[in-house]
Amino acid sequence: MSPLSLLLSRQNTPTPSAAPHRTHSFSRLVPSSVAPLRTGSSASASLLQRRLPRRPGRALGGQSGARSRREPPVPGGAARTARRRSAGPAGGSTARARPRPAGQGRSCGCAARAAFSRLLRSAVVVRSGPRPEGPDSAWHDEGKTDYYARKRLVIQDKNKYNTPKYRMIVRVTNRDIICQIAYARIEGDMIVCAAYAHELPKYGVKVGLTNYAAAYCTGLLLARRLLNKFGLDKIYEGQVEVTGDEYNVESVDGKPGAFTCYLDAGLARTTTGNKVFGALKGAVDGGLSIPHSTKRFPGYDSESKEFNAEVHRKHIMGQNVADYMRYLMEEDEDAYKKQFSQYIKNNVTPDGMEEMYKKAHAAIRDNPVHEKKPKREVKKKRWNCPKMSLAQKKDRVAQKKASFLRAQERRTES
Template sequence: ASCLLVTHLSHQASLTLSSRTKTMVFVKPSKSNSYFKRYQVKFRRRRDGKTDYRARIRLINQDKNKYNTPKYRFVVRFTNKDIVAQIVSASIAGDIVKASAYAHELPHYGLNVGLTNYAAAYCTGLLLARRVLKMLEMDAEYEGNLEATGEDYSVEPTDSRRPFRALLDVGLIRTTTGNRVFGALKGALDGGLDIPHSDKRFAGFNKENKSLDAEVHRNYIFGGHVSNYMKLLTEDEPEKFNTHFSQYVKSGVDAENIEELYKKVHAAIRADPNPKKTVKAAPKAHKRYNLKKLTYEERKNKLIERVKALNGAGGADDDDDEDDEE
């Protein structure tokens, strides 16, 4: 019976194998064996989706006749809850960050909500521009565009020092029209940095007319698109408005005063772009349950004390014995 069972199972396996072979006979292999043998993996940061090395090489490549002059990049990155803007230069040892600004610093300037939208990106770029120029003592010479009108702006060089120049580094961000990265770019331009750019990707650019609608762009800079959505939800879906904009309601920000809020934030950034030091609470003293390890000197002193104590106790015993004999 066992032999018959084994024969039956082997016959079934051969039928299955033959059916698979028949179905796979017409499948042409797309990759040869040598392809996999010779395959070279990409750099780790490219596999992680962090660095575009093709763009990076072109951004950091410096003319040889400029010797050790750093080539600066205006780096903008977005996370779920933050915006990171940095002035970075490349060296053999690695990238060197000259200055940085973050969206989570904006509450110091009066903006507590909406820290990742287009208007917040503009504020972050403006903060970085004013900060790096103040660091270089060029903030009074290059004030930038004091009034954000939404029109394209490029800083003009003065008679003394040339403006601080940096190249926009977008990483692997899709450079679509109206992307937030261009909001940060506009903030840095209005802040007084010299960044080669075109107005084709700013919010409000019309592809057919090939012109920038400054009013639409200004609307985005001052959070007008957020204001319009707040009005829409207030009329159509009040319940969704209360959940979607709960932090706005809690902070007292509504569709009417949002533009004034951003104007105050821009003025506060220009008044004092220096980074604020956060006061951290002292760490709580934890109770120790095990003995602390003694140093060599402490162990040596402890041993000497024990020897002295033993000698003292031995001398006292000898005196007692002498008294007993007397």
């Protein structure tokens, strides 16, 4: 048979499948569902069309029903891709094109490249969408900061340049009341001064560390401590005698101005009688200038629009708690012993409660400075052997040699 006839016979003979093409290095990144695409058969092309999403008006096997050229890349990123996919068949026909015969369609490298690019586009769309629900997104929904309020508390007037805008931060926990003076920086909030309700036992208040009276004492302690730190405690004494009425600090002529800050209540409900405003009243009576009104103090009647300062004073002196103690002592002795067990243990009676808070206010004004706890010396324990020095190592070798020589002498003698 001549070479020409042999070549013609080979061309007329049908082949079951095309020869396998060379695979690319990135084809291993394609998932197992696209694994049959490594051959150029028509079955692989139809499998690709079934498993992978198509652009509107374009078939993967070859030409589109409405377009004969390859679509140019459309700028816009993942969002444009998502919109194009959700738009439907507006760009052209969605009829599935007949797969090309083996050897005439896309090579396995082109098919793998197309599959990989589509996988990347779908991944980008998922990342650019809403954050999925689950433990990874729990941090976003904890609600630790009200940024609408923080923006207005932090931003300073532009004509004040580097002057900080101070905030009085008040947070009430289950067992403590935290009061801080802070200002904002890009690195974070800088705490200037702080006072806590768990410091009140030092001043004579050993029980009820989270009530309204304790909040007042904590705010008073914060104000006196801050003014003492800046040397303003002698200039701005505040209101020494507690009346519960409205009081505002005014700057003294020829002296440094009054320390001004703004209340930061956080996520607390700013209702009338909230303990946050008890700390505010204590700080104002202590000598700080904080803009406020009497509408949120206990004793304000929203119907008559009047403020009763005597009711507010009773809350500051703990008389509302004393009245409830007297009520339980008469009505239910067991409930009184159960609810006020710590008061009974510390010998705090309803009649002596006002005197206790008066002494605490005086003690706070006398010495508001925070005393650091003495540093406890910790004796380090060592559970391993320390390293030997060079002299110790040489001495150890000499002892081993001497021991070995003595053993040799005994052996020879015996």
